[in-house]
Amino acid sequence: MSQGERVASRIVVWTALVVPFLVIGIATYESYLLIGQFAANYLLRQGRDGPAIAIIVVTVILYFAWFLPYFRILSTLGTNPGLIPFGPDDASPLSYRGGLDEFYNKAAYICVSVDEKLPIWCYTCKNWKPDRTHHCSELGRCVRKMDHFCPWVGGCLGETTYKFFIQFLAYAFLDCLFCLITSAVLVAERKRVTGSIPGQWVVAIVLPAVFGFFCFGMLATHIPMLLANRTTIEVLNKSHVVHWLAIGTGADRVAKNTSPGENVWDLGPLLNCKQVLGDSYVDWFLPIRNSPCLKKDAEGEFVFGPVVQRLRGESGLEEKKPVL
Ligand SMILES: [Zn+2]
Numbered sequence: 001m002s003q004g005e006r007v008a009s010r011i012v013v014w015t016a017l018v019v020p021f022l023v024i025g026i027a028t029y030e031s032y033l034l035i036g037q038f039a040a041n042y043l044l045r046q047g048r049d050g051p052a053i054a055i056i057v058v059t060v061i062l063y064f065a066w067f068l069p070y071f072r073i074l075s076t077l078g079t080n081p082g083l084i085p086f087g088p089d090d091a092s093p094l095s096y097r098g099g100l101d102e103f104y105n106k107a108a109y110i111c112v113s114v115d116e117k118l119p120i121w122c123y124t125c126k127n128w129k130p131d132r133t134h135h136c137s138e139l140g141r142c143v144r145k146m147d148h149f150c151p152w153v154g155g156c157l158g159e160t161t162y163k164f165f166i167q168f169l170a171y172a173f174l175d176c177l178f179c180l181i182t183s184a185v186l187v188a189e190r191k192r193v194t195g196s197i198p199g200q201w202v203v204a205i206v207l208p209a210v211f212g213f214f215c216f217g218m219l220a221t222h223i224p225m226l227l228a229n230r231t232t233i234e235v236l237n238k239s240h241v242v243h244w245l246a247i248g249t250g251a252d253r254v255a256k257n258t259s260p261g262e263n264v265w266d267l268g269p270l271l272n273c274k275q276v277l278g279d280s281y282v283d284w285f286l287p288i289r290n291s292p293c294l295k296k297d298a299e300g301e302f303v304f305g306p307v308v309q310r311l312r313g314e315s316g317l318e319e320k321k322p323v324l
Contacts, residue, residue: 016153034055035055037200038182039059062171066172070153074155077153083144084130091126099128108300108312127142131301132145134233139155159291162276163277169222180208184205243257245257247311248312266305275292275302
């Protein structure tokens with residue numbers, strides 16, 4: 001990493017430490033404007049109790065709807081961010097054999113090439129990289145199923161946090177939409193009746209408009225990736241990436257390569273969503289349980305789709321259906 005990249009990386013990390021406080025502060029201020037200014041100071045004083053109570057209730061519900069998954073992201077990044085441990089200082093892919101059994105006990109895993117059925121090596125962490133692991137330059141660590149380093153949540157999103165990130169985006173967008181529509185309606189009404197608008201009322205429109213636009217853009221980017229079972233990193237070279245897979249066990253293990261652009265983890269849109277959000281539809285909406293993709297089994301680091309079944313068949317190995 002060059003000096004310039006190191007400085008940029010430090011700036012990103014420091015930004016990540018500050019931004020979550022800003023996000024929570026700005027969202028809390030927006031909720032205060034709706035409850036304190038619109039509901040209490042404006043509607044209740046006019047005796048319009050119904051709309052005032054409705055605004056208070058919906059504002060509180062939507063505030064907690066986005067805050068809970070946001071809190072899950074922050075707490076999970078602090079307790080279980082999905083980091084790969086460092087190997088010994090003198091470890092090299094030629095000599096280090098620690099942890100290889102975890103790969104060899106699986107029915108298939110991503111390997112280097114047809115000659116080298118070894119998993120991919122991280123020269124910085126000095127350890128093997130489980131499938132879909134990527135080295136995060138901001139953290140200087142390998143992260144399981146890394147998606148991207150996100151200053152908005154103060155860390156690197158991976159398999160332990162991506163579900164909560166999607167929920168956070170969805171609820172934050174709904175919250176912004178509600179705040180924007182409510183503010184716009186009441187600002188228009190007040191302007192019509194009194195001819196003036198307080199400065200804070202304008203802020204109440206601008207904040208959800210800016211953040212809502214951002215959340216919509218992020219959702220429009222991440223939902224197609226969720227449906228296709230690809231991370232942000234995997235999308236970058238999705239049209240020409242070729243994976244080498246070590247398939248089978250022991251002496252029967254063979255290395256097969258995919259065609260360019262094939263996604264070995266694509267299970268179809270519904271099962272792809274379930275892998276991240278949860279097997280039960282209730283889990284899709286509640287930030288309680290972890291993603292099913294955290295459960296590892298002998299089949300693979302992540303459940304393989306039909307591409308691997310085909311490769312297994314081409315290798316003369318018995319075809320297996322993905323285990324969910
Ligand atoms: Zn690494």
